[in-house]
Amino acid sequence: MRAKIVFVLLVFFSPLYAESPMFRQLMEGTLEQKTQAMYHLGYAKSRKPFWLYVKYLGFMPQERDEMSAIQCREAAADALGRIKDPRAAKYLLERWEVEKQPIVKRKIIFSLRNYSDEKIADVIRAGLKDEDERVVFESVVSSAYYKNESLNGDIKSFMDKTDDIALKAACAFSLIRHNSEADENAKFLRESLTNRNPEVRYWCAFFLGEADRVEAIRDLERALDIEYRYYVARQIDLAIIRLRFEIKANRDLREYNEHEHIIK
Numbered sequence: 001m002r003a004k005i006v007f008v009l010l011v012f013f014s015p016l017y018a019e020s021p022m023f024r025q026l027m028e029g030t031l032e033q034k035t036q037a038m039y040h041l042g043y044a045k046s047r048k049p050f051w052l053y054v055k056y057l058g059f060m061p062q063e064r065d066e067m068s069a070i071q072c073r074e075a076a077a078d079a080l081g082r083i084k085d086p087r088a089a090k091y092l093l094e095r096w097e098v099e100k101q102p103i104v105k106r107k108i109i110f111s112l113r114n115y116s117d118e119k120i121a122d123v124i125r126a127g128l129k130d131e132d133e134r135v136v137f138e139s140v141v142s143s144a145y146y147k148n149e150s151l152n153g154d155i156k157s158f159m160d161k162t163d164d165i166a167l168k169a170a171c172a173f174s175l176i177r178h179n180s181e182a183d184e185n186a187k188f189l190r191e192s193l194t195n196r197n198p199e200v201r202y203w204c205a206f207f208l209g210e211a212d213r214v215e216a217i218r219d220l221e222r223a224l225d226i227e228y229r230y231y232v233a234r235q236i237d238l239a240i241i242r243l244r245f246e247i248k249a250n251r252d253l254r255e256y257n258e259h260e261h262i263i264k
Contacts, residue, residue, distance in 0.1 A: 035075045042079030053079045081111020089115035102132035113142035144174035165200045173207035186213045193223040202232045209239030
């Protein structure tokens with residue numbers, strides 16, 4: 001009896017069982033349900049519906065591009081990035097060439113940063129010149145994750161030209177990630193934690209945490225003491241937690257290595 005209960009629980013909580021309703025929804029549901037299913041399956045990193053993601057990446061059933069179709073393509077692009085399937089880069093790059101909607105273009109760039117195709121650098125460069133600020137911002141941030149130092153010159157040039165401090169902060173983050181004048185750019189992020197614009201403060205806290213700049217903990221703590229916007233304070237708090245964990249993890253690793261050395 002106990003063995004049967006265990007078997008039922010294993011089946012019920014297995015990833016395949018958990019995904020099956022979403023697979024059915026993606027196959028048989030309304031367009032809105034298909035969109036929801038792709039987000040769910042993408043976050044679950046399911047590669048099983050790969051060709052359905054590709055299909056809906058180019059979904060335009062009418063001559064007029066309805067919002068539901070745009071959101072469907074956005075979800076498909078998101079899923080293709082999250083599953084990190086090497087086949088996906090080709091289709092994302094192809095869609096970039098013809099896509100007109102900013103929210104989909106932004107998501108394509110977001111997803112391409114998980115791949116290594118050399119053509120992605122050209123997409124990011126094109127994104128830096130886009131008319132939509134969301135696409136531009138995503139291009140800068142994605143350059144930080146995309147492992148191609150050839151973009152450093154483009155990012156530095158963009159940082160010098162823009163007057164948008166949030167964009168400058170994103171550029172600083174990208175350059176830190178590529179170890180280009182990292183300390184100077186980290187200093188810029190720390191100093192910008194006191195900027196009057198809450199959006200700038202939010203992003204600076206996020207970038208300092210993502211970049212593992214543990215020297216920024218004191219700056220973040222001081223910023224948290226005077227922060228009056230909840231969403232900014234929460235992001236600062238998350239950055240502090242991440243950086244403190246980074247210190248503890250490094251200390252634990254060092255102590256472990258020292259212990260192993262003594263044992264040997």
